[in-house]
Amino acid sequence: MEYLSMDIKYIWVEGEKRNYYLLSIEDIYSRKILGHVFKSSIRKKDVLQLLKKIAGPSFDQRRYYQK
DSSP: OOOEEEEEEEEEETTTEEEEEEEEEETTTOOOOEEEEEEESSOOOHHHHHHHHHGGGOOGGGGTOOO
Protein backbone atom coordinates (compact mmCIF):
# COMPACT_ATOMS: atom_id res chain seq x y z
CA MET A 1 0.00 0.00 0.00
CA GLU A 2 2.26 2.75 -1.31
CA TYR A 3 0.04 4.94 -3.43
CA LEU A 4 -3.59 5.67 -2.68
CA SER A 5 -6.22 7.57 -4.59
CA MET A 6 -9.21 9.23 -2.94
CA ASP A 7 -12.36 9.94 -4.92
CA ILE A 8 -15.64 11.65 -4.02
CA LYS A 9 -18.72 11.10 -6.15
CA TYR A 10 -22.11 12.75 -5.81
CA ILE A 11 -24.96 10.30 -6.24
CA TRP A 12 -28.60 11.27 -6.57
CA VAL A 13 -30.82 9.12 -4.34
CA GLU A 14 -34.32 9.25 -5.78
CA GLY A 15 -36.11 8.09 -2.64
CA GLU A 16 -34.46 10.82 -0.55
CA LYS A 17 -34.67 13.46 -3.32
CA ARG A 18 -31.10 14.58 -2.59
CA ASN A 19 -27.44 13.90 -3.29
CA TYR A 20 -25.35 11.58 -1.17
CA TYR A 21 -21.57 11.39 -1.20
CA LEU A 22 -19.51 8.31 -1.90
CA LEU A 23 -15.93 8.63 -0.70
CA SER A 24 -13.69 5.76 -1.77
CA ILE A 25 -9.99 5.06 -1.32
CA GLU A 26 -8.27 2.92 -3.92
CA ASP A 27 -4.86 1.25 -4.00
CA ILE A 28 -3.35 2.50 -7.27
CA TYR A 29 -1.22 -0.58 -7.89
CA SER A 30 -3.84 -3.30 -7.34
CA ARG A 31 -6.82 -1.07 -8.35
CA LYS A 32 -8.77 -2.41 -5.34
CA ILE A 33 -11.15 -0.28 -3.31
CA LEU A 34 -9.75 -0.41 0.23
CA GLY A 35 -12.65 1.34 1.89
CA HIS A 36 -15.61 3.61 1.32
CA VAL A 37 -18.08 5.89 3.09
CA PHE A 38 -21.58 6.63 1.77
CA LYS A 39 -23.31 9.47 3.66
CA SER A 40 -25.44 12.53 3.18
CA SER A 41 -22.46 14.66 4.25
CA ILE A 42 -18.81 13.79 4.67
CA ARG A 43 -16.69 15.65 7.19
CA LYS A 44 -12.99 15.67 7.90
CA LYS A 45 -13.51 13.21 10.77
CA ASP A 46 -15.12 10.72 8.36
CA VAL A 47 -12.08 10.86 6.09
CA LEU A 48 -9.71 10.38 9.04
CA GLN A 49 -11.76 7.45 10.37
CA LEU A 50 -11.67 5.77 6.97
CA LEU A 51 -7.90 6.26 6.69
CA LYS A 52 -7.44 4.87 10.20
CA LYS A 53 -9.56 1.84 9.32
CA ILE A 54 -7.47 1.18 6.22
CA ALA A 55 -4.02 1.88 7.67
CA GLY A 56 -4.66 0.26 11.03
CA PRO A 57 -2.87 1.17 14.25
CA SER A 58 0.10 2.70 12.39
CA PHE A 59 -2.05 5.65 11.22
CA ASP A 60 -1.30 8.82 13.20
CA GLN A 61 -4.21 11.18 12.63
CA ARG A 62 -2.44 14.02 14.50
CA ARG A 63 -0.22 14.30 11.44
CA TYR A 64 -3.27 15.23 9.33
CA TYR A 65 -5.24 17.22 11.86
CA GLN A 66 -4.85 20.98 12.16
CA LYS A 67 -7.05 23.31 14.14
